[in-house]
Amino acid sequence: MSKQVNTLKKEPKSQSNRQRPKVGKSIARGTHMLLDGAFFNQRNNSGLLTVVFILAFLGLVYISNSYVAEKKIRKIEKINKNIKELKFDYVQMRAQVMEESRPSVVAQKLEKYGIKPLVEPPHKIFLNTKN
DSSP states (O other): OOOOOSSSOOOOOOOOOOOOOHHHHHHHHHHHHHHTTGGGSSSSOOOHHHHHHHHHHHHHHHHHHHHHHHHHHHHOOOHHHHHHHHHHHHHHHHHHHHHHSSHHHHHHHTTTTOOOOOOOOOOOOOOOOOO
């Protein structure tokens, strides 16, 4: 005769034969519990809940940081565009001043006031200061 075995009950495994669950399965199981909502029904999830809140906070900080960076980039582009326009105006004004400061142009403008350019060079005046 054979030994009678209870097929409904499983024999408890000894602690030495018990293996640790693989990391990939535990992460997948935890992710599934979190997305499924079963995570919030457990009693001992206070440590994991704080981790979730910290990750959510870090996500919000990351998003706000990217918005601030984009705003600064737009501001920098606007300032660079303004600098290019001002450089163009500077070059244009400098060319205009150079053109109007030529001796021939100055002579033409002063002719209507009766001022004429010198034909002979100026003379030096010497002062004798003897004390």
